[in-house]
Every structure is written in C-alpha cells, then in structure tokens.
Amino acid sequence: MYPETVLPVAFAIPLLCAFGTLIFRRDIETVKNLAWIGFLLPFVISVYAFLNFHPDETGYAFLSNPVDTGLGQFGIHFQMGLNGISMPLYLLAGVVGLAAGIVAIHSNFKRLQLYLFLMLIMHSGLMGIFASIDIFYFYFFHELALIPTFIMIGIWGTHERQVAAIEMTIYLTLGALISLLGIIGLYVAAGDGASLNMIELKEHLAAHPIGKADQKTIYGLLLFGLGVLVSLFPTYTWAPRGYGAAPTSNAMLHAGVLKKFGMYGLIQVAAPLLPAGADAWSGGLITLALCNVVLIGFVVMAQTDLKQMVGYGSVMHMGYCFLGVATFSVTGIGGAVMLMVAHGMSVALLFLLSNYVQKRTIILDMPQLGGLASRTPVLAACFVAATMASIGLPGFGNFLGEFSIFNALWQHSGWVVALAATGILISAIYGLRAVSKVFFGEPSKRLAEHWEKDAPKDLDTWERVPVFLLLAFMLLIGMKPLLVSDGINAHTKALGYYSHKPGDVTLIAPNVAPVHSSQGIQAAPEHH
Amino acid sequence: MSIGIHEFLTISGLLFSIGMFGVLFRRNTIIMLMSLELMLNAVNLGLVGFSRHNNDLDGSLFVLFIITVAAAEVAVGLAILVTLYRQRNSVMADHLNLLKD
Amino acid sequence: MVASRSPVNSAMYMIATFVGMACLFVLLDAFFIAVLQILVYAGAVMVLFLFIIMLLDMDQREDLRHRTIPSMAAMIAFGLLLVIVLGFFKGKFEGEHLVEVQESASIAQVTDAQKWESGSSLPYSTKAKTFGYGLFSKYMLPFQVTGILLLVAMVGVIVISKPHKAKGEEAEPEEVL
Amino acid sequence: MPDIQLAHILVVPLISAVFIALFLRQKGTLASLVSVAAAGLLCGLALYLIFGDGPKAAHVSYRWMELGAVTINMGFLWDANTATMLFVVAFVGFWIHIFSLGYMHDDEAKARFFGGLSIFMFSMLGIVFADNLFMIFIFWELVGFSSYMLIAHYHKTDEAAQACKKAFIVNRVGDLGFVLGIILTYWTMGTANITELEALAKVNPDKVTDTIGLLLMCGFLGKSAQFPLHVWLPDAMAGPTPVSALIHAATMVAAGVYFLIRVQFLINADVLSLIAWLGAAMALYAGICALTQRDIKKILAYSTLSQLGYMAAAFGLGYPGIALFHLTTHAFFKALMFLGSGSVIYGCHHEQDIFKMGGLAKKMPITAGTFGIGVLAISGFPMLSGFFSKDAILVAAKLHNLPVFAILMVAAVLTSFYMGRLYWITFLGKPNSDHSSHAKETPVTMWLPLVVLAALSVVGGQEAVPYIKELFNAFHHSLHDLHHAQGHDDAHQLLLILGSAAWIIGLGGSYIFYRAGSAEDNLEKNHPLVYKALKKALFFDPLYNFYVTKVQDRIALVIDVLDKLIVQALLVRGSAGLVYIGGLCTRMLHNGNLQLYSFWIALGILVFGAVALGWIGS
C-alpha cells in the first residue's frame, strides 16, 4: 500500500459510493451493497492506519502529497495526514461510521437510497475532517458532513423535526461562520506568505509570532465559534432538541463524531497556534465549562425523556473536554482527546440503544417505562454498559479522560476540580436513575398493555452488530489506553502544550502549588 | 455679461430640486415622467454652463446624448404607461399597488 | 408645472419651461443646443406627452389638497434638497463671469495649437459643424451605442404596445382588469 | 515470581467473567460451574502463594496509561497485608461461590449472577494487589459497579432497583472526595505509588496534611458504609444473600479499611482520632439500629456496620494491624452468619422476617450450630476468633482513648444483645409460620461452606494454628506495639472480665427479654416508647430522602425551568423573534406605493448630499 494514498482513498470511497447510490437508485439492494462498501472500507482503513501508525519526525504519518485545488495562492492545499491526536479520532470516525452505517442500512426508512446517499456524504466528510492537515479543508469537511445532518433531520426526524432542524442549522451555521472568521483571522494575522497547512503554519508562527491582542481576538472567535458547535454554555439548546429529533444513525454520527470537530479544532489548531490567546481566555472558558458540567448536570437530572437526557448528558460531558482544553497542559488536552474518543463511542451507543428502547416501548418518557430488563436482557446489559461508560466507570476511556482532566485542572485550582468532580456524582445519579426507571422494576400499566399486543423481543443480529462493535472498541480503548495515549502524549507535547510532572515541582519548591499555566506557555519549549 | 456661471448653476439646482419635488409630490405617473425630464434638463443646463465655462465642447456633446437617451426613455415609459392604462384605467401611483407585501 | 392639477396644464407649463430653458442656452451661446431643445423637447417629447394624455383621456384632476403628510414631506424634501444642492455650489465660481467666446476663424487654428493626447478635450466652439466633428471622431463609439439604444427603445415600444400574434393564431384578446 | 502468579490470580476471574458474558449467557449451570472453577483455581493459586515458599514481599509495576503528568501504572504490591487480604478474599470468596451453587440453583439469571461474582472477584483482587492510588481507585470503582450489578440481581423488585442505585450513588459521594484526595496526594507528593509515598511521607511528614487525610477518608466512608454514608448498606441486602455475604460483609466493605491500612502513612493524627471517634460512634449507632430490625439480613447488615466501626476505631487508635485482624476474623464469622442466614432463608422459602421463623434449630441443625458459633464469635466468646480481635481493639481503646473505649464497650454489649435476639428468636422455640415449619436442612453445597467457615471462625484468631500463623504476619507489628504499650497487661486483665461480662449480659439479657422463638417483638409490644425512640435512630433515610426529593430534585427542576425560560425562551426564541419582528417592520416599508419608494431615493440623496457637505460624519 502506498501510505500517501491511504487517507484520500478512505475519504473518496464513501463519496464515490454516495454518487453510486444516485446512479443505482432504482435498485435498493445495490444501493445497500454500495453503502456497505462505503462504510466498511473506511473502517478497515482506519483500523489499518491505527495499527500501522508510525509518525515521522514531524509527528505525522500517512502524509499525502499536497494538491493545489485553486486556492494555492492563499496558502491552501489539500493534504491529508494523521498525527497522534487525530489518529484516535480518525479511528472513532471509522468505527462509529460503520456502526451508524449498519444501523442506517437496516433501518426501514422511506427513500432509503437518499438517506444512505446523505449518510455516505456525511461519512466521507468525517473521514476528511480528522485527516486534514490544511485548516481550511478541515473546516470544509466539517461542513460537508454537517449539511446532510440538517437534511436528514428535516426529512426523517421525529415529530419535532422542523423546529429542531432549523434551530440546529442556525446555531451550527453561526458557530461555523464565527470559527471561519477565526480561521481567516489566523491566516491574516500570520502575515504574508502564511499557509493554512498546520505544519507549515506552526513553523511560520514560530518565526513570526502574532501579537497578544490579535491572539486574544482570534482565539475568542475560534473559541466561541467552535464552542457553539460543541454546545458550550449557553449555546447548547440545539443539541438535545436536535438529537432528540434526529434519526438514530444520524444522531450517532453527529453526536459521536462530528461534534468533536469543534473540540479538535481548539486542541489542534487554536490553542497551540495562539497560546497567549488561549491563556487569556482560559478563566472564562473554565467558568463556562463549569456551567456546562454543573448547571446542565442539574438540567439532565430533571429530564424525563430518555433521548433528551442522553442529549443533555452529552452537552454536560463536553464541559469536561472544555475544562481539559482550558488547562493548556498535556494532561488536560490528552484527557480531553481521550474523553472525546470514548465519549464519541459511548454517546453513539446510548443514542442507538435509546432508539432500540423506543422501538420496543413506543414511549420514551421514563416514569412510564420499566421492566424492560427481564424481557430484553441483552439490551439491558448493553444499556447498563453504555451508561456506565458515560458516567466514567474505569475500563472505559471516559474515566481516563475525566480523570486526566481533573488532574490537569488541579494545577489550575483545587476548587475547580471539586466543582467539576461533582459532575461524576451528577452523571451517576441521572444515569442510574434512567437505568432503573427504564429497565428495572415492573412495567407501567400502559406499557404492559402495549406489550400484550406486541411483546418486546431482544436485540436481533443486525441490531447487535453495531452495539457490540462499539462496545468492543470502547473496551479496547478503556482497557488498553496505551494504544492511543502514547500517540496523544507525544503529539500534544510536540504541539507545545505545557507539561511537567508533579515530581518536578516538589523537588524545587515543596510547598508551592504547581505553577500557573501561563508561565508554562513560555516555559514549554524549554521542557522539551 | 453680467450673469456668471454661478447663477446658471443655481437655476440648474433649482430646476433639479423642482423636478425632484414633482416626482415626490405628484401621483400621476405621467407628471412624474415629466418631472424627470425637467431634472434631465436641469442637468443639461449645468452641462452647457460648465462646457461654456470650461471652454471645451465635451459637455455640450454630452447634452446631445442625454437628449437622445431622455427621448428613448420617455418613449418606452409612455409605451408602458399606455399599455398599463389600458389594463388598469389609471396611472395614479397609489393605484399601482398590485405589487406589495 | 408640478403643482398644476390638470396634466394638460402641466404639459403646457412644461413646454413653457423648455422654451425658457432654450433661452438660457442662448444666453450661454449654445445656439445649437437651444434649437435642439425646442425641437426635441418642446416639439417632440412634449407633443408625445400631450398626445398620450389626450389619447387616453387621462385628464384626471388630482386632488392635491387632501394628502397633507406626503405633501408636507415632499415640501420638506424639496427644501432640504434645494439647500443641499445650492450648498454644493456655494462659494464656487461666484463672481466669475463668462468669458467672451474667442471663436477662431477656422477650426484648424484652434486645434493646431492644442497637442493631442488620448483624453484631451475638444476645443469649444459654437458652430454646429464642430458638434458633427466631435460626434464622428471622439464620440463615435457612444454615438453608435446611442443608435443601438434607439433601436432597442423602438423594438421595446413595439413589443410592449403591439399584441403579439403567433402564427396561425388570433391575436390574444386584451385582458382588462 | 509472585507477580506472574498475582497476575494469573487477577486474570482468572476476568477470563471467567468474559467467557460467561460472551458465550454462556443462556447456559446458567455451565456458567456457574465455570465461575466456581475459576474461584477454585484462584483460591488454589492464592493459597499456594500465601503459604508456599515464595518471597514474602515483591513489587512490580507496568505502565498502563500516560498522559502528560499523569501516568497510571498497573502494579502488584505483595506484602503481608496483601497476603492476609488475599486469603480472606480468595478463600472466603471460594466458599461463597460454592454456597451460591446451591443457593442460586433455581435462579433464572444464574449466568448473570455468576458472571457478576467473577467480575467482583477480579475487581476486589485488583484493590488488594494495587500498588498505587490510581489503580486502587480504578478497581474501587469496579467493585462498586459489580456490587451495583449484583444488588440489582432481583431487578424486578422495586426494592432492588432502588437499592442498587442508592448503593452506587452513595458510594460515588464518597468517591468524589476520594478522587480529590488522590489527586491532591499526587500533586503534593509527586507520586501515586504507595511504596514511594510511604518513603516520601516519612521524609516530609509536614506534607501529610489534614486535607489529604480527610479526603482519602471519604473513600473509606463510602465504601465501608461509615457515618454519614452508611445508608446504602442495609438497603443493599435486597441482593442475593451470597452477595451480601461476600461483598457486603466479608470483602468489599472491608476494602475501605484495607485501603486505610494501605495508606496509613498519609493519615495524620488529627484525622486518625476523627476516624476513631467516627468508628466508635458507628459501632454504637449501628448496634442501636439493629435492635429494632425484623429482617434477618438487615440485622446482620447493621451488625456489619457496627463491626466496621470497630475496625475503624482500631485504625484510628493507631493499630492498623489490629484493624486488619478484626477484618479477617469478621470476614470469617460474618460470612458464616450471612451464609447461615442464606441457608435459613433458603430453607424457609425466602422468608426473611425473624419473627416468622422460630424453632429452626431442630429442622436445620447444621445451620443452627454453625450460626451459633458465628454468634459466639462476634460476641467475643473466649478463644473464638472474634474474641482475640475485639479484645485487642478494646484494649487499645482502653489504653489510648477512654471515651471511645466506653462507647465500644456499650457497643459490645449491644452486639451480643441483638445477636442473641436474632439467634433465640430464629432458631429456638417453635415455628411461627408455615414457612419455618416446613423448613429443611439445606444441601451439602450450602452447609459445607458453613462448616468450613465455622471452623475458621473458631480458629481464626489463634496464631498457634498452622496456616493461620502466616496470616498473622500482617498483624504482628500492631499486636507487638499493643503488647508493649504501657499498661497493656492491666488493661488486658480488665478486658477479660469486662468482655466476658459483655457477651454474658448481652446474650443472657436478650434471652430473658425476648424469649426463645417469640412471634412478635417484645420490645415493641411492651415498651413501645423505647422502641419508637430506637426507631428514630434510623432518621438518616428520611433525611436523605428529604434531601433527594425536596432539595436536589427541586433544584434540578428549578434549573431546568430556568434553562427553558432564560436560555431557550429568552435567548434563543427571543433573538429569533426579534429578528422576525424586525423583518415584519421592514416588510411594511414595501407597501407598493411608488411615491414612498421615491421618498427613499430622495432620502438617500439627502443623506449623501449631507455627507458631501460634511454635515454628517467627518
């Protein structure tokens, strides 16, 4: 295999398959087969890349050759490659993509051809986002993946879909545009001869640093733009509503993978290139992220609709990622990446399982549910596993991410950790409440009547495959975190994030709390 | 000669304003068109004045073009007006309200 | 002219205005343009207007009194516009009198004195002949365009006024609302 | 190489659990056999390791995850404490597995149960072996999860559904402090490795602050169900009885104490005395609560709380070895009693109310006999295992902290009193219900573990007994300290008398008060005021209920409403509405009137003219 073609191929396959579905739209079986190809091959490639990931001295692997598509004079080239941070996310895209693809192929939607077409387009965008080295294309692929989401929600969504779709569209477009302004600002502030290629831009900025005030503005734009995309407080309302209305496979892809774009952008682009800006905004970001964790945490507790709960829950957990980003340290950033990967899989699984629950109960209002565990034990077990993952049980990556983030935050302030850690309690409360309300106890009267007519069946084979696929990868990452953490560790360090072991501090000044991150930014290069 | 270019310009400005006033004031679209002609004339006056003052011929030549254009405009305008009048029996501006929100 | 309630009266006042304008042109030594003014405007355009007004029996009297707010607004706008436009000219060319035209015996004398470059102006002259020279040399291109413009206007007037007859069909009936 | 063997021991139950989860979900019997075989295998390996000739101390560590400053290692710390704890977990665990074979024989979800047991064994062993705080926390959470899963075994009942949730959440409250404590420790000391921490703590004693101790204590409070996080344990009895025996009596709840012992050097004197006070209070309080219980398992649960209080007190008094000693003996006799109660429940067709039993001694002689040994052991009957450990604790208390000693003495009397009450009412007298009258002795898989544990309860405290000697390696240090403490001998003499008096008063008093096989609660009947007063001791549950339903849920509701009102309605809808209204306004401008339109243009000209003249702008 030619390493430089791997990633473009993985990006192109779903796209080609998508257009294939348009051509063969009359023959549904061919369309399904095409969709299989379009989801399976990228998965295989992502796993292959994951197993053969050996970054070169720039920290990248599978670098493709830069292609000028017409914007070369503005420093924009199409180039793909993977680094330690993007590799796990790329794998996430491959895995969740396949799972969602299987769900989509086996859904009995009207106009399945069109649905699969859109899913394939979306998947192709996802395979592009994390592999893009050029910031412009990174943004571009995000939008490529985002647009089908709106359409899918609008056409195949549940009852509230019109409002949800439009609210989501407006929010996400606003966020995307603001972050686009940020990217443009970055490009412009970098001065003449700058390129939007991450590797080159970093070198360029090392030689021509951006002024502090500019950094603050641009990072602010990026932070709030990307923040909207990741449902940073208070711009989160689109998420639960949108996910509640979205068709399952779409919600899986969006909540699981696409939403991570914003966070990834902050980690990979904004913070390392604009360290002073990141430092200036860190306090504000921590406040907002804490709101995400604690306030939204309470909001989740008050939800009675299962899907709403999962949706709000994902908003809440993104708060942790933001906290990680705000620390500007290898630990925090690494934890955020870890959490993104793990959360991506677990939230996709939760959406999938909620849908399975809904299929069997019709209603999603938790007080009216119950007793499902004895009828569908596998579903129950999987749901418990997914819940446990999302509330941070060790053995799943979520725990590692949250734990690292707490550790990193300690350098910032103990009180922040204390507040943030209440999140693990809050999530336990709502997660377990949901499990016990939905699965344990006796079914409500209404449900029992429904089941008399239509007895619930446990998961069938094609329902199980995506669930087990996701579970397997969740456990793999949770049980053997070195698979991803070494890459993350190496690349976050290479990006210049602040890193020191607590031992270094105690040797120097035993009684002084670890230094504040702002000093670390300047100090970072000397550390390595 | 006792009057200078400034006086001509004042008259031109006055005529221009009157033309504008006519457009704003009258509901009859024919009169609006006539007011527009008046404004064009005001411009012509200015042009000729300047042409004379600047001692070159370009301004005067421009007037010829303006007169032609104005005639063409009027012709088209009146054609539309006539056809419209046949359909609607009115050319009052406030009766022309099929197109609105 | 603008305040007259009857369109016919307005048109008549307009003709008077045009004639007055022609006099002003004469004052500016622009005899050719003055003649054109009378011929084209007073002679052709205004006749066209009158013709249309008469033809369509459009001599509706506007009641101008009951529309106080628009009228007041128009008055105010007029006042402001006048102030502004006169403001443009304020302090410009004041007291500058027009110089007597130094009509040279032959055009050659003037033009030889002036060095030509792309973008030089044409020498001033009151002779109609110079207008012809100007139009056919420097302004040849706009002159041609004007011809096209007139053609378009002509085609347009025909298209708009004349009901279209497709082959083998009757002319469509006029729809009157 | 102990580390390889330790790894084997750790992995065996995991493999069993995975195997069951993947392939044996529908095959309950096979699953149970696999799980028991795994327990047996690990027990064998463990015994070989503990009693074999291998090294007595070892430490090995593998990198498991690294992100910047945080490196999580998976390591094995093998020393005397580990050995003792491993014995308790592996051996008691194995017999409880055997017992479960019989007890869960007819259960429909046997596979899940045994899978859960295997997971639990894995997680618990992880805590036992862990060489660093991070790893402890990881397995700490995992035991919490297995406990949750096993309590939820009878998930159809509301009781179990609530109990499992409560157990997990209350534990999480403790873990909240625990995780903060671990992070604080890590960032203060620069390492999470226990061996290194010990060395560092010795060099820099001033770094061991109250905060570290208090936060780490939170973890103990949650897991060992100590005040004020004790509420989950009685409810957790909704799980199957073997689970209660294994997790909620012998091992998991004791893990809190074990953890404290592991990090003893991180707890400074202030926190130690707090722990001692808390432990003593718990011992007394749980005893009082136990007095009014009717459910056999709940009585045992409160008794567990009380005994855990003893352990905490021992630890707080500065004798971690004695705490571990009591932990070990308690594991024996409490597991015995729980299994005994399981046997009773099984025999009585899942009747749990002691006042509906009675007269079981005749029908279930082995159970009755072994249970009696358990009662005696917990009451401190001389020469039984409980006697030695409890005696040591009381001596320590007498020597170091008289008020605590007084409380513990009263608690000791209470212990024997309520245990006597349980025994007399359950086993003596006449059957009080159909269930008990038709009770039968249980099959061999169930009584054999009782016998084995009874034997251990008898000899568990005797250092002289061959294999038990090995276990004492972990207690030696503290026992040595105690024996050489000033005034030890006098105190010991005093305690021989007081201790005997305690169990005699307790057992005798309860017999006199309740009589054998009574069908109703004499206390409730004859002294309703006292009974009510004692019942009030259970005020914690209503208090927490009040907190959850009236405070926490209301806050959640209020925030939810605020979210809907302010963020969703005001910010989102509001801004959208504003734009829309703006749109309607601009729309009104397009009214189709040509004159209005020309006014726009005039306006434009006026503005532009004014700008040109410099009236507007610069």
Add this chain to the structure above:
Amino acid sequence: MQPIYQAFAADNPWSQILPEIAMVVLALALLMYDLFLKGERNRSGSIAIIGQLLIFCTLVMEGGRGEPGIHFGGLLENSPIGNFGRAFFVGCSILTSVLACTYLKRRLLARSEFHHITIIIAAAFMLLVQSHHFVLLFVALETATVGFYILVSYSRQSPLSLEAGLKYLILGALSSTILLFGSVLIYGAVGAGTNGLDAMNFSKIGGFVSMNQGDTLLRAGFLMIMAGLLFKVGALPFQIWIPDVYQGAPTPVTAYLSVASKSAGLLVMLQLLTGPFAAFQAFVTPLLSLIAILTIFFGNMSALSQRNVKRMLGLSGVAHAGYMLLGVIAAFHAPEMATKALFFYLVSYLLASYAVFGVMTWHAGKDDADQDLRSYIDFGEKQPVLSFILVVGLASLAGIPPLGGFIGKMLLFMAAYKAGLSTLLILAVVGVTISIYYYFGWMQEATFYFWKLKPEDEEKQKELEAKYPKPLCAGFVCTLVILTVATIAVGFFQGLIPVL
C-alpha cells in the same frame, strides 16, 4: 479634417470591441431572422444561445479580449475588471436566453425580440465595465437600463409586469438622473481646474481628485454617482425598488436583473473607486461600511418574512449586494485579493442564482402564478432532479460548504479581514446566519414535506397542472444540471474558475 479630430478618429480601434460588435450583430441578426427567415418553428432562442456561446468561448479563450490599455480617445479601457465583466455578462445573457426559452414557450410573447434585447443589454454592460469616460458610461448604462425597462414589462398581458416596469422606469430614471447630475458636477469641478484635458475622462479625473480631495463639488459629484450606482446594486437606501420589480418581472429577467445588473453596478463601482476616485477611499469608507452592514441586515431581515419566493430572492440579493460591498471596501486595502474574491463571488452567485431562477422559471406556471412558498410543497417528490438543483443553488447562495458560494464568501471574508474589517465581518456573519433561516425554510418547503401535502392542496395543484402543463425541455435541464455540477465542483476545485 482637422488634426485633433483626425487624431481622435484614428484612435477608434474597433477590433478592440469585436465581441461587443459581434453581440450587436447577433442581436440584429435575430431581428432579421424574425423578419425574413422564420419558418414554422421559431428557432431564435437556439440561434441566440449558440451565437453567444461562440462569443463566450472566444472571450474565455482570451482570443477576443484585445490589448490592454486605453482606446477610443480615452473612452474605453481594456482592464482586468473589464475583461472579467465581458465574459461574465455574456455568460449571464446566455443563461437568461436559456431561461427565456422555457419562459417564452408557455406564453404568447414575441421571442426574437426578447433575445435581441437581452443580447443588447449584455453588450451594453460589456461596454459599461470597460468605459473610461462618463459619456460612454452613461450611454452604455442607459442602453442597458432602457433594455431592462422593456424586459421587465415584457409580459404585457400581465399587469404585474407592466406595473413593475413602470416602477422600475421611474425609479431607474430618477437614479440615472442623479448619476448624471453627479457626473456633471465632476465635469464642472475638474474642467474648471484643468485646461485642455477631458474633464470626463477617468484618468484625468483621478489625477485631479487626488490633488483636490477636500473639494465639496467633487465630493458631491462623487457621492451622487455612487448613489446612482448603489441603486443598480440594490444597496440601502436605494434598495426599495427591488422586491416589487423582481416580483413583477418575468423570471428570466429577474435573474438577469439580480445577477447582471447588480454585478454591473458593482464592477463599475469597483472600477471607479480604485480608479478615478481612489483618493476618496478614506472619505467613503465609513459611509460604505454603514451601507454594507445596513444592506445586509435589511435584506436578510425583510427576506425572512417573505412568502413569495421572487421577493425573497430579491431581498436576499440585497443582502448579497451588502456582502459584495464589503468586498469593494476590502479592495481599498487589499486590492488584489479583494478583486479576485469579488470575481469569484460573482461567478458563484451567477451559477447558483441562475440555477434557482431556472427552477423557478420552470415552476412558475402560467403568468408567474406559483411563486408562493407553499406551491413548492412536495416539489422534491415530484421533481427530484429539479429539487436537487434548487437545494444546491439555495445552499450555495446561503454560503454553505462545500459549494461555490461558500468559497466565494470565504475569500471575500478573507479579503475583508485582511483589510481590517473584522468588526463588520462579525455583523456580516450574523446576517449570513439570518439568511440561513429563509433559504433553509424554502428548502424545507420543497423537500422536507414529502408525503405531507394536504389533499385539497393536492387537488388544486393537479388542477393547475392539468390546466397549464409544464413541459420540461432537455436542454434546459441540462443547463441547470451543468450549473449545479459547476457549483459543486467549484467548491471542491476552486481553480476551475479562472479568476483566481
């Protein structure tokens, strides 16, 4: 012949404007064809399209572009802007002809004349963007405008069309008068200060203006000219005519107006502001910025509440004019980048607009009746291809990646940011977000309401369809598909538009 006239006469290199001449000849040929050669079927549309395509090809191949420089005695400049404009307007005119074919087929209207005027307008615009002199500028502009008066009122049976024509005529004439007034002021001010130089020639004006920036008369003239051009562009406060005229005009004409007329105004403005009036850049920046932002907000907000798609597109076009004005302002500081961005924006706007207007032309039925949003319900079900075209076109207009419109907007924003307009850009972004709402709303009506039509509405629609059949011509669909494919392809391979 005297020397100066001879010199001027000698400086009329007609070969420089061969494409324009060819266009005019084509237009005249159409009239001839109509008179003499018309057989059973009127093939004027095909002739017009093929002829223009040939001209377009020569223009794009750079064969017919002529030499750069100033010709025709200073009247005409062969500049990059002009050359872009020439190809652009021919493109517009071709597409208008395509749309017109479908439009005219259903109506009893003269066909050759429509194409004739369309082509003449394009030729006039081509001269307009090259003009270097106010006389040519005015004459070319008026030729195009008069053509538009006719086209707008072309559907003479429809009172809407005539009314729109009359409104456009009066307001348009008013604005031309204002422009004219401005150029007179410039002429006077410049002519009084120079001797022997042509006071209406842009280079001469530029030289004079740079030395007399504070002159009131110059400023006034400049601003009056701007006002006239802003009217064409459709920027606040001269945007008011847009919804009415767009609604009333035949749909192909609406497209032509919204693309060609707007672009012409914009390109001329760019030409003037970077040419003769470059010295006024600092003076006009605050005013233009304010206008741009107000235009963006006004356009988007009033489009938001529209139910008539033509009005909506018109008002959205107003907003687009605002974005383009940002590009013009950006050109003051980052001329190269901003010019490229504007060109790209215009081309992507052309592609998307014509696709959308094409669908509307087809869907309009007789007498442009079906222009309400509701009439698009179930469109996706009935016409999947057209609805796809519609969705892509709207998305590109909204600036959604990966379509051409997004790239255009991004380049424009890049240029604007480079020019230091970051605050304006944030407001513009808010405007774009508002615009998403109505574009998306339309897409929603057209595609999201599958199987959602009420039975009575369905019946009504069927009735309408039976009454006015809507045949779909292959060439028409092909053109729209090409536009759509181009819109998508340009998003991925931006180099396909050779302006970069």
